Amino acid sequence: MSGQDPTAVEIDTSKPHPARMYDWYLGGKDNYPVDEEMGRQMLALEPRVPVMARVNRAFMHRATRWLAQQGVRQFLDIGTGIPTEPNLHQVAQEVAPDARVVYCDNDPIVLAHAAALLRSTPQGATEYLQADVRDPDAIIAGAREVLDLKQPVALSMIALLHFITDADGAHELVGRLLSELPSGSYLMMTHATSDFTPEDSVTATDKLKGAGITIALRSRDEFSRFFDGLELVDPGVEIVHKWHPELGEPVPGQDDGVIPGYGAVARKR
Structure with missing residues (x-):
């Protein structure tokens, strides 16, 4: 469905890429020295970054499990990242073997591994x-080739929208995607914030921008705007690891201070 030969993709290793940095934080090997270098710079500012990456991943597992338990059988996961087991489809299909999943990412290395x-x-x-x-x-x-967009779809955007600024139309992009999904669909999302570490966040943002990575850390209220017009699932917008913790295993280190990120799931009326 990608329309590309995954063995022929060209990977730019001259600058860091968020998906490969995320892989490095998770302890993966599908990254390059430039990704590790930037990752270490982020660690110097915020040593909990690897915990934050795992917390985001754990949220995806819990939210996917919850949605599948509610009867959702279709998932559109944007900003997939390099596959790390268990992947979204494995979590969903463990509950519902007939679940259909479309992954989407813009990094060629993700395409190669996904294939x-x-x-x-x-x-x-x-x-x-x-x-x-x-x-x-x-x-x-592309999603229409696999998913029935007349039936509910869970739109997953984990640790993605903080790379899209308001000027680049972050809210409009979410609205456009949701406009194609029927009533009963869901939006599941996590997002980094500077609410708890404002000074360090400014420094980190500047370093990432210097490496060509745009970052838009949003406050709780700003993050909540993505769910305007939707019905938030209890407990609403919450610190990532506090959203339905009973649905998964805790991430080591998640309670060592506040994890600077929010998560939520909401239903389209």
Whole structure:
């Protein structure tokens, strides 16, 4: 569905990429020295970054499990990142073997690994689309090949929107994607914030911008705006690891101070 040969993709190793940095934080090996270098700079400012990465991943597991338990059978995961087990489709299909999942990311290295590793159950479907969140029409067109957009879909945007500024239309992008999904669909999202570490966050933002990575840390109220018009699932907007912790295992270190990020799941009326 990506329309590309995953063995022929060209990977730019001259500058860091968020997906590969995330992989490094998670202890993966699918990253390059430039990603590790920037990752270590972030660690010097905020030693809990690897914990934050794992907390985001754990939120995705819990939210996906909860949604599948509610009867959701279709998932559109944008900003997939390099596959790290268990992946979203594995969590969903453990509950519902017939679940259908479309992954989407803009990094060629993610495409190469997704093509090799993301395997569905026989009853369900798992496909990968290489596209950028800034091109929602391409994402919707690709998703239609696998998902029935007349039936509820869970739109997953984990640790993604803080890379899209308001000037670049972050809210409009979410609105455009949701506009193609029917009533009963869900939005699941996590987002980094500077609410708890304002000074360090400014320094980190400047370093990332210097490396060509745009970052838009949002306050709780600013993050909550993404869910305007939707019905928030209890407990609403919450510190990431405090959202339904009973649905998964705690991440070591998550309680060592406040994790500077929010998470929420909301239903489209």
